[in-house]
Amino acid sequence: xxxxxxxxxxxxxxxxxxxxxxxxxxxxxxxxxxxxxxxxxxxxxxxxxxxxxxxxxxxxxxxxxxxxxxxxxxxxxxxxxxxxxxxxxxxxxxxxxxxxxxxxxxx
Amino acid sequence: xxxxxxxxxxxxxxxxxxxxxxxxxxxxxxxxxxxxxxxxxxxxxxxxxxxxxxxxxxxxxxxxxxxxxxxxxxxxxxxxxxxxxxxxxxxxxxxxxxxxxxxxxxxxxxxxxxxxxxxxxx
Numbered sequence: 001x002x003x004x005x006x007x008x009x010x011x012x013x014x015x016x017x018x019x020x021x022x023x024x025x026x027x028x029x030x031x032x033x034x035x036x037x038x039x040x041x042x043x044x045x046x047x048x049x050x051x052x053x054x055x056x057x058x059x060x061x062x063x064x065x066x067x068x069x070x071x072x073x074x075x076x077x078x079x080x081x082x083x084x085x086x087x088x089x090x091x092x093x094x095x096x097x098x099x100x101x102x103x104x105x106x107x
Numbered sequence: 108x109x110x111x112x113x114x115x116x117x118x119x120x121x122x123x124x125x126x127x128x129x130x131x132x133x134x135x136x137x138x139x140x141x142x143x144x145x146x147x148x149x150x151x152x153x154x155x156x157x158x159x160x161x162x163x164x165x166x167x168x169x170x171x172x173x174x175x176x177x178x179x180x181x182x183x184x185x186x187x188x189x190x191x192x193x194x195x196x197x198x199x200x201x202x203x204x205x206x207x208x209x210x211x212x213x214x215x216x217x218x219x220x221x222x223x224x225x226x227x228x229x
Binding site for chain 1: 149150151152153165167201206211212213214215216217218219220221222
């Protein structure tokens with residue numbers, strides 16, 4: 001299975017600051033990488049697909065980059081509603097797998 | 108798009124449970140569907156997938172031989188029959204829509220239901 005490793009596990013950031021989340025894959029996933037946001041008691045919400053394409057309705061402060069085995073999600077200026085857990089997900093290799101998540105918390 | 112799961116609950120180890128997912132707001136029979144589970148405070152795990160026409164069903168190794176995914180396109184519904192349940196199957200089970208039709212790779216998940224909780228006791 002393709003192991004997805006996210007870092008850091010927890011990121012403490014002040015509102016208005018920039019957040020950079022990392023995701024690594026144990027083997028190449030090309031650009032078949034998505035990012036999801038999950039808030040407590042809610043289902044995951046798609047933010048980014050194909051490594052860098054924002055999903056419909058997602059604000060421009062969310063951006064993704066990378067290919068192969070290294071990926072990054074950047075939130076340019078954190079808003080109060082952005083504090084949540086973020087998961088990366090590869091859909092290039094079977095079985096599809098997820099990272100363990102990065103919790104973005106208020107500093 | 109709306110995905111509404113039901114059928115979860117508390118069950119003893121070794122027993123069975125059937126989850127259902129009612130879909131609306133999109134052409135259900137055009138897309139593969141998935142079940143993904145999440146242990147509270149932990150990560151997400153793909154459980155099973157099914158292609159648009161039910162020809163192709165795939166399972167995580169952890170549930171293979173015990174769980175069966177199925178769908179009824181006429182009823183716009185997805186199902187997960189879970190047999191021989193184990194304590195480690197306890198999780199929140201999400202019904203998830205894919206952007207592809209085959210249920211393999213190359214497409215991503217775009218919509219998730221709110222989940223139904225399955226708790227397996229000893």
